[in-house]
Amino acid sequence: MLLQNVVLGMKQTFDMKHILALSFLLFLATGFSQELNQTVRGTIIDFDTKVPIYGAKVILVNSSPIKGSISDENGDFKLENVGIGRVQLQVTAMGYQDIFLPNILVESGKETVLNLEMTSDIQKVEEVKVSARKDKSESLNKMAAVSAKTFTVEETNRYAGSLNDPARMVSGFAGVTGNPEGDNDIVVRGNSPRGILWRLDGIDIPNPNHFASTGATGGPISALNGAMLANSDFFSGAFAPEYGNALSGVFDVNLRKGNNERREYSFSAGIIGIDGTVEGPFNF
Amino acid sequence: MGGISSIDQTDQDDESGYIYSKYTFGASMGMVGLKHSYIVSPKLYIKSYISASTAGNAGEGQWQKSDSTGLFISERDNYRDHQWKAQLIANYKINQKNLIQGGVTYTRFLYN
Numbered sequence: 001m002l003l004q005n006v007v008l009g010m011k012q013t014f015d016m017k018h019i020l021a022l023s024f025l026l027f028l029a030t031g032f033s034q035e036l037n038q039t040v041r042g043t044i045i046d047f048d049t050k051v052p053i054y055g056a057k058v059i060l061v062n063s064s065p066i067k068g069s070i071s072d073e074n075g076d077f078k079l080e081n082v083g084i085g086r087v088q089l090q091v092t093a094m095g096y097q098d099i100f101l102p103n104i105l106v107e108s109g110k111e112t113v114l115n116l117e118m119t120s121d122i123q124k125v126e127e128v129k130v131s132a133r134k135d136k137s138e139s140l141n142k143m144a145a146v147s148a149k150t151f152t153v154e155e156t157n158r159y160a161g162s163l164n165d166p167a168r169m170v171s172g173f174a175g176v177t178g179n180p181e182g183d184n185d186i187v188v189r190g191n192s193p194r195g196i197l198w199r200l201d202g203i204d205i206p207n208p209n210h211f212a213s214t215g216a217t218g219g220p221i222s223a224l225n226g227a228m229l230a231n232s233d234f235f236s237g238a239f240a241p242e243y244g245n246a247l248s249g250v251f252d253v254n255l256r257k258g259n260n261e262r263r264e265y266s267f268s269a270g271i272i273g274i275d276g277t278v279e280g281p282f283n284f
Numbered sequence: 285m286g287g288i289s290s291i292d293q294t295d296q297d298d299e300s301g302y303i304y305s306k307y308t309f310g311a312s313m314g315m316v317g318l319k320h321s322y323i324v325s326p327k328l329y330i331k332s333y334i335s336a337s338t339a340g341n342a343g344e345g346q347w348q349k350s351d352s353t354g355l356f357i358s359e360r361d362n363y364r365d366h367q368w369k370a371q372l373i374a375n376y377k378i379n380q381k382n383l384i385q386g387g388v389t390y391t392r393f394l395y396n
Contacts, residue, residue, distance in 0.1 A: 048375070048377045048383055049323065049326055049327060049328075049329060049377060050321060050323055050329050051323060051326060120380050122380040122381055143385060200285065200315075200317075201317075201319065202319055202331070202333060203315075203317040203319060203333045203335045203369070204335065204337075204367075204369050204391075205285065205315050205317075205335075205337060206313045206315060206337045206338070206339035206365075206367070207313065207339060208285070208287075208313070210287060210289035210311065211289050211291060211309065211311050211341075212311045212313065212339065212341065213311070213341055214341055214361075214363045219311075221289075223285075223287040223313075241385070241387075242371070242373060242385075242387065242389070244389050245391065
């Protein structure tokens with residue numbers, strides 16, 4: 001409305017060329033103000049048995065009218081036309097603990113794909129609904145009882161000085177220290193950085209850093225691309241038995257599930273380099 | 285997953301252009317793995333993986349000769365290790381409160 005008034009007011013003094021230019025700007029402003037939407041979808045499985053959960057309700061909290069979806073026989077769900085920004089999702093299913101996802105970032109250029117695992121709710125009885133919010137100190141690996149923490153890829157972007165690097169980010173965790181000006185080696189409770197175990201999608205891997213020295217577990221620049229990672233675990237002690245060779249800490253990093261419905265591209269550039277990703281379905 | 289990185293470092297006087305030392309360092313790593321999960325029954329699933337990886341680094345340093353007539357190779361290293369790994373884990377859900385997990389991990393280290 002303000003821009004329209006400006007255009008009308010200037011008609012008396014500006015020639016037609018200027019009026020057209022301002023009108024073009026007005027259309028641009030109108031074009032950019034349209035609401036951007038994106039699809040949020042994913043899969044829900046049982047944590048203990050990995051079996052897809054049928055009939056789980058996924059609700060977009062605080063949406064009006066309320067927006068939701070129900071998982072199909074494969075555990076897949078889809079919420080379309082979700083406004084971009086940070087949203088809250090609640091997932092409920094009979095016999096399972098509720099999942100509350102308070103800070104899901106929905107972006108215009110990329111579909112949000114979630115892979116959720118629900119845990120059986122042993123406290124649930126008939127006619128009594130027990131709900132629990134996600135505890136940040138709880139790990140993805142349920143065999144770990146203490147000294148474990150889940151982190152998101154977004155946190156590796158948002159923690160000061162983390163430079164998209166999980167190792168630099170966890171140096172701010174309790175009991176962990178690192179060298180902010182040097183390599184991303186971390187010392188966990190006084191143990192040597194050489195005792196760190198790196199895992200990628202459940203498989204032990206060598207040091208995933210550029211310019212890595214012999215036997216080290218760190219380096220100056222991480223080789224892991226944050227655009228390909230999903231929520232991951234970091235352990236600073238009391239490791240689950242499957243992490244047999246770890247002595248001081250464990251990074252159990254997971255790869256993100258790519259978009260299997262449409263092709264997407266991303267590109268970023270920063271002071272430590274550039275990266276690009278392409279994802280999408282194969283056409284055979 | 286894999287990566288290669290290298291860097292050349294030269295210690296040179298800005299005014300005279302004289303080179304005091306040089307150092308070249310390179311590192312590389314690569315790994316490939318296959319994993320599989322099999323749901324035997326609603327209470328039992330088995331997950332397994334097999335992987336091969338390699339990682340190494342090499343460097344060469346040159347320092348000024350004592351008579352300042354040039355550089356000599358003062359250090360050189362070349363290290364590589366390969367690993368084979370395999371893991372098999374069975375996860376059985378006894379009841380709503382308890383589950384049991386057991387398995388084996390095989391690791392073969394090859395250093396050079």
